[in-house]
Amino acid sequence: METERTLTNAARRAQIVAAAIDTIAELGYAKASFAKITERAGLSSPRMISYHFTDKDDLMHEIVREVLTAGAEFIGARMAVEETVAGKLRAYLEANLQFLRAHPRQMVALTEIGPHVRDPGGAPYTSQSAQEPSVRGLTELLSAGQRSGEFRDFDVPSMAVMIRGAVDAAAQRLRGGPGLDFDAYVREVVTAFELATRSS
Structure with missing residues (x-):
């Protein structure tokens, strides 16, 4: 169960990173808000990004x-x-x-x-x-x-x-x-x- 949860979290993080890259490439850094990244990733709420990354700087790193x-x-x-x-x-x-x-x-x-x-x-x-x-x-x-x-x-x-x-x-x-x-x-x-x- 723990391994399954870890794999799910890793997959979600990868999904968010990929969406953030696409959003930044298209809109630029300044307009790449969590809301825009959430939309690109097909997530239900920006809180799903906040669960995996402390803030935008953490995601950028x-x-x-x-x-x-x-x-x-x-x-x-x-x-x-x-x-x-x-x-x-x-x-x-x-x-x-x-x-x-x-x-x-x-x-x-x-x-x-x-x-x-x-x-x-x-x-x-x-x-x-x-x-x-x-x-x-x-x-x-x-x-x-x-x-x-x-x-x-x-x-x-x-x-x-x-x-x-x-x-x-x-x-x-x-x-x-x-x-x-x-x-x-x-x-x-x-x-x-x-x-x-x-x-x-």
């Missing part, structure tokens, strides 16, 4: 956690099968961009939520703070490539920021509508950073 966790799992799985550091970097770029294209509403929702979400210290998230975990991971990957001799000698922090910037630029263009040949962008980004990092 859950959206951020869910999307970032899904992205990390998608990217990590593709990097894990690569044996070389260069292969892992290629997989990182391709998987990041594929995830962005496959989850446009989630990306819009994250962009809308970002300025309103606070970190554990109470400070607002910024594009720089949001990038930081990925930049740290890239720094470790690039350093490993230099140690193995696969990558040339370059300034690792600068390269990590440039790689992350190329991914984030794609997210912004996707949100802006048509005009970017996404497959070509993926090919060019991968080629550009392979040429920029590889040992001669």
Whole structure:
């Protein structure tokens, strides 16, 4: 019985998160009230959201956690099968961009939520703070490539920021509508950073 209740609660939370993402993507953060999310989710009352989430901020944090966790799992799985550091970097770029294209509403929702979400210290998230975990991971990957001799000698922090910037630029263009040949962008980004990092 307890397991059944836990599964039911998890399903309801997932239903609310999905409805909140769609509502924010369509209406924006400011207009995404519990009433609107309730309507989108097909629930009888906003109290059903309040049962699972303390307030709007709690719900927004859950959206951020869910999307970032899904992205990390998608990217990590593709990097894990690569044996070389260069292969892992290629997989990182391709998987990041594929995830962005496959989850446009989630990306819009994250962009809308970002300025309103606070970190554990109470400070607002910024594009720089949001990038930081990925930049740290890239720094470790690039350093490993230099140690193995696969990558040339370059300034690792600068390269990590440039790689992350190329991914984030794609997210912004996707949100802006048509005009970017996404497959070509993926090919060019991968080629550009392979040429920029590889040992001669």
